[in-house]
Amino acid sequence: MKEVFVRLARCVGCRQCEISCALVHSESRDIHQAVWERPLPRQRVRVTREGSEYYPLRCFHCEDAPCIGACISGAMHLDEDVGTVACDTARCVGCWMCVMVCPYGSVRIHEGQKVALKCDRCPDEDEPACVRGCPTRALLVKERALVV
Amino acid sequence: MSRELCKAAIEGSIIAASYAEILLNQAIRRYGEDTPVGYPDTAYRLPVIRSLSGEDTPTIGDLPAVLNRFKANIRHEPTLENAKLAGEATLFAAEIIEALKYINGRNPYRAPYMGFVSDAVLRKLGVPLVDDTIPGVAVIIGKARTSKDAVTLFKELQKRGILVIMVNDIIEQLLEEGMRLGVDYMAFPLGHFTAAIHAVNFALRAGLAFGGIAPGKREEMLKYQAERVDAFVLALGELDEVRIAAELGAIHLGFPVVTDQEVEEIPDLFVAEPDYVKMVQRALELRNIKIKIVDIPIPVTFGPAFEGERIRKEDMHVEFGGQRSPAFELVRMMPMDEVEDGKITVIGPEIDEVATGTAMPLGIMVDVAGRKMQEDFEPVLERRIHYFINYAEGCWHIAQRDICWMRISRDAFAKGFRIRHFGEILYAKFKSDFPAIVDRVQVTLITDEAQVHEQLEVARRKYAARDARLAGLTDESVDTFYSCTLCQSFAPNHVCIVAPERIGLCGAVSWLDAKASYEITPTGPNQPIVKGECIEPVKGQWVGVNEFLKVASHNTLEAVNLYTLLENPMTSCGCFECIMAILPEANGVMIVNREFGGMTPCGMKFSTLAGSVGGGVQTPGFMGHGRSYILSRKFIAADGGLARIVWMPQELKEFLKEGITRRAEELGLEGFYDKIADETVGTTVEEVLPFLEEKGHPALAMPSLM
């Protein structure tokens, strides 16, 4: 199973992963058009800083995800084919139980659409956008088995 | 709520305010702080600033403080409230940008563009705006999808009688399609970009001139605009931030905006409607304007927009009357069983039987019957013929009775317009406009010369009888006057008292008109006033009139004298045809009509005078009135009457020449007409006085006015 890993020492806090993430989730996928889309595209990764260390925070796609257990509508589910925790936004009713239980703060509220917003690990891409967009390769995709 | 629109408006206001500030400070740097600023032909200098901010700003050095104050209202949080304030700041910015175009006597607009619309035009439109001839004002900003679409939209508005004010490419689009624009067509092509502010200036002046709202009473003005000015904005084509800001400015004034663009709407205020036909409907609904359209089966567009249309000789297919052929029009009350409702008869040749350019005889005979019809209403209805025929595109009508003169354009003819359509128009309009007094209408149109001559005699007998009736109709001979509070929709405290010998100050409502109007709409603006006990026979004051006045003016007025301008004179709404002002040095009065744009001996132009007379307040020494009141036997009877007139503009003087001469003869004033000074004599008291002395003007010998 592939997973996205972070090499914290390499993150310079440029936030290009955020931009790439929002872009890949935009209609146009073009920075110059995306900023004119309404609602604005949303990023699922957030670069935070703790002391001198930057941290690109995203969903870890837990194996036994609390957000799935807490979901009352069945929207949050495990996509067994690719091993991601996915949110079927059509089913999401906006109760925010998932937000309440995610220990990583990786599920947010999509303010425009009032549904849960989280990393989908770019199912249609060869490589997640945040990884592709990272200019220092702080984010990497690896086989989980190789790392763990 | 659309944050996007609000954000765009706020950013647009930043752009506009900043641009205005740059231009303003540069102008001050270049020309000096003391450079005068103000639009031409207005009493209000810069109406947006005057009305909403309150300052009189005679020089450009006065403007930065105003701009700063409203610029300070620009806030970033994209709420509707902030967006409206930003819109307001944008209006100020636009006002300054436009005002700077006019400094140093420049005239920045050339035809087809109008730029600032003068007070005279505003006042001229006063009555049609209040009597719903013009049921609303559309401000079109931008460019329609195609020029053809522009015409569709324009016609939708025109056929409803809506005044159309245009900014940006819509103007060229309509010109491309051969539409006629201008004051006479109730279609104002203002110009581009910030010229839009002149629509706002127009609306705000309605509040100043008719509403009597003091400069700077911002809240009152906003309320007035929202409640009484039936304007809306049609925003066409691609929007930009400055346009959105300006449109929010319109919303701030209470004018809804309908756009053909896709936007996230602000409910009821900024809505999208891509279909141009529905767009007008939507705007009218939002503004709560109700228009009943009478569908008249004629091949040309019909609406008040065409009232001012002129047809030149070379454009006409056929004419009737004038000098070249006999013509007359007559409305007669008939017994019910003699009128076949809807019958239209044409006697004689049709206009397709004659060559282009021909003059044909024409007799228009309208027979009406109705249970509440009175013979007194005949002339009232008859005068409507003039308007109704003019409303048809390609038809032109002037004068009345047996001196009327009509033309049908080649264009209208080509579209299939025929004599019989006059009948369709008159039938439909009489039925729809006077349902309370008219039950049956039949129209006979005669082009056969012999028959025209024959019927002309019938008509003339009728005219003579009416004249005799009118002559006997004096203030003393009736016990009931009528009110006219039509203009209260604009000037809430103003009350016109219409008496047989004093026509309404707008010149449009005579005692008979008012009487008929009361029959048509018993709860309408023309209410009977039983004169009651007479308090002041000379000055013309009655108990019943005072009582009515007090209630109708919402307790702002206690008493009114009908025959003097010195004490409790009649108030004015703002629609007056003329203003009379006392000239103490000459011991007389001067009269200026609203068409006259020059200086007058009292030191004020019409526009400035109008500013101090309008709005429903009594201003002793000054008074608005109708033209024909000058010829009334009751013309300032308490102050000495006609003999007091020492000055009037030449045009007015000539217009009334015959009447003045006749009245002077009656009064035993010899050679009086030539003793009245005009602008060729002078426009100051100093210039006029020697003339009066030389001519031996009777006023000089009369008791002191003061």
Next chain:
Amino acid sequence: MKHVIIGGSAAGMSCAETLRRLDPKCDITVISDEARPFYSRCLTSYYIAGKIGERDMLLRDPGFYEARRLNLVMGKKAVLVDPRKKAVVLDDGSEIPYDRLLLATGGRPKLPDIPGAGKRGVFTLRTWDDAVAISERAKTARKAVVVGGGLIGMKVAGALRDAGLEVRVVVASGRVLSQMLDDEAAAIARRLLEAHGFAVDTRCDVVEIEGDDEVRQVRLQDGRRVDADLVVIGKGVDPEVGLAEACGARVGRGIIVDEHLKTSVPDIYAAGDAAEAYDIAWGEPRVNAMWTAATSQGQVAAHNMAGIPTRYPGSVGMNSIDICGVPFISMGVVSPRRDRDGDGLVELARRRAGNWYRKVVLKDRVICGAVFAGVVDKAGVVLALIRARARRDDAPERILADDFTYATFMDVIDEKGRYFQEGGKRNVQRIMQGGY
């Protein structure tokens, strides 16, 4: 091995599913007194609001149960458990033997003694059937009164409003959501409700429901009469402990269980809204009637029933609600009372413009509760802190300043975020995440 589960909602179904995963061969029977397949009880209010349809209520596809060979006994009520015979007796007299039994009997709405509560148009809301009845009534009703300002009350109030009704909420206590929110957050909620057109009466109660056969109006404690053609009573839920009591299990407020979720009767387990299990925030057993707790208790019970001893780490009472578009989340100890809850409890709160409010409650300098209003995005990180019972002295300040992320507390929550450090500077470590 025969497993019998009484109750077919979150706890029961998660237990059944987990059992099947752990033991493909065993026999699993689920007894439910509702004739509906597994659906989400929490969605009933959304159903009433018309936001979701029949299909969305169901949490499993039709073929799910067969594929997992679960015996479903639907629409039948278990009336007795005989621990000696190791059998469950149903209301039709039939018996179902068991080796291991799970009591996931859930709760039952409290029905206060209001005269007229039996009239047509008066409802409680617990089941899908209740929701169907309310939503049917809502089609013609215009004015609704919701009795009770708890979570159910608020959700049903919002749903009825969405369905186009005028809604009045009558709350006995001094604030709405008194169990879930503290005074300040409740005040925000109330202001929002009123701004959106709800009528809210606090410190008030309905004393009589009037009308001939159908409800026409309600009489309030203060004497006012208000029109109503639909009344929903939402005064809370009691754990359904009847079967447990009858078979001799220890019962407190709920069915008392040990750390393996076992009752005092051998081979009988309990989970979900009926169970009184360990609460981490309070440090003592409590009934935490929440979907998420029920799910994880069902899973833990399943492990123990299947013979894999598994400790239940405990739950934290928490809830989330969206009021007029503004999210509220609370967890753990929300509004402690010194007299009742003892010393050592400190509350720190901060209010900002708009609807932003946040509070943390500390016991002995460890966070044991929190309230969020307006911005709730990182609430889960605080929950993780509560669960970890970790002491980080800068935590309250950082949380209130909104100056924290998971990264701030990574060291005390878990180290999962340290995945893959280059050059071996830090250890590559993988953290198992426990169920909640």
Next chain:
Amino acid sequence: MGRLEGRTVDPAALEMLKHADEQGLETAWDRCRAQEPLCGFGNLGVCCRICLQGPCRIDPFGEGATRGICGAQDYSIVARNLIRSIAGGTAAHSDHGRHVALTLLAHLDGHAPDYRIADPAKAEAVARRIGLDPAGKTPQEITREVTLAALRDFSRLEEEPCTWVTSTVTPGMTEKFEECAIMPSNINGAIAEVMHRSTMGVDADPINLIFGGLKSALADYAGCHLSTDLTDILFGTPRPVRSYANLGVIDPEKVNITVHGHIPLLSEIVVDVAREMEDEARAAGAAGINVVGICCTANEVLMRKGIPLATNFIAQELAIMTGAVDAIIVDLQCIMPALKTLCECFHTRLITTIPFSKIPGAYHVDFREERAKESARRIVKLAIEAYRERDPAKVHVPQVKNEVVAGFSLETMLEIFASVNQEKPIRALVDAIEEGEIRGIALFAGCTNTKARHDEGHLTIARELAKNDVFIVATGCAAGALAKAGYMRPGAVKEFAGPGLSRFLERLGRASGFDGGLPLAFHMGSCVDNSRAVDLAVLIAKEMGSDVADIPFVATAPEAMHEKAVSIGAWAVTLGFPTHVGVIPPVYGSSLVTEVVTKIAEDVFGGYFILETDPLKAAQKLIEALNYRNWRRKYSRASLDEAMVAE
């Protein structure tokens, strides 16, 4: 489309890219890939690095920071960055002009004997235009006065407008600039003011900032224009000339010297000196010396001396890769430091010549006006030396070149127009517009840029416009693109022009007796020579009784790259040109600034930016802009004639 085909439409460049790929040579396109993904913040202009508290960035998606540390909003940041670009461009253009002026002055003072006043008539014409009386003065005296007047535009202390603005635009435009307080009085001052007002804590008002930028842009315009004027005086006003363009002009048999950069002060001399040193080259075994140009230096020497144009900006490295270039002499602007690395793979000498424009590891020959020829000789010698080291195995010259007719200064154009209208030459063009024979005029300008497919924008738009009867003039690297592709050979008219344009050009060609017919696109010079196109527009506007803002004249920079392009674009808009840019500049981070530059600018100045990356759509928009201007002119005027408007 293959990987390399996606990079260029120029067959010569493509061949060289394939060659580079095989040889493992790195080009700008490779380095461009290494930059992907480009920084989203920088790309949108919302990254502020002006003070040391930052860098601050505004979240374009609205969730993160909405303001910088100092509180600067997105629009302040974008506007500041934008006008700093304009100031950069202004500095480049005007310093170029100043350099020419100082050289002229040095020559007049007798310090630069290798130069001469090549075009005294131009000096006289300029003198008259700027209000000097040339009567009875020698060419030297006139030139001195003109040059000093030009230098005053850099340093004037009084609040008076720059001579090179007021004397070259319409009175209406002058008044507009005065009214908006954007009239520069001092080029250097305008640049300094932009740099100052955009430092931390000064101007935050986006419109005020932009207007400050426009003032600098007009200063840039003055700098460009005086540069053109003085260069014409010094080296001669271009006259029609024939030559060739594209990499095929590199002659493997000869010593190839490439002149690259912008300012012709040295390259002109190099051309002369090379002719004198043919023998030395032959002595080294070459068939002679072949000087070719790259970038705008190429345009300068092509226009005046007929020197062939090798290629344009983005392909500069490809010239070296032919292995047949012996020396590349660079002066300033648009010179890629990468040339050094590339020269290391060949025998090619990279020679920098300007004290403030050096590259580590390159040869530097300190160019001094007073010893211009000597400097030039030293350089040619270096080239001949290098020739001896050339490795024939590495030589790979694509056999692609096209004939070019160039040299269309405004003076040349007017002479041609005069052949159909002696009295009022410009009438020839105006009549064609008014009669609808041609739709309008388009100026092709600007650079080439890796963000676009090399030359595709220029060529596509040119084809579309020509087909739609648009008269085309070109400068800079845009002209280079059109020249290389053969759009400046006479035959191109038949191939691409629509019926109206065809008719017009053929009539003009016949009447003027222009040898072999006129080209489809008229080469007006280097990028500073955009001033020539403005002169053309102003003449048309005056003839039509209006300002540039009203005439059907558009500009396009399909592949803009340099800050100079930003400043030219800014003044083009200010002067009233609808101006297409095919690369999105960093403004989209602020809706306010974007709205201003793309829409509201039109309300104020008549000109505005069309930002469109798709060349076909861009062409459509340019045609619409021309149509719109024609339409508006017709209907705001027609109404007057037909009295459709009631007084």
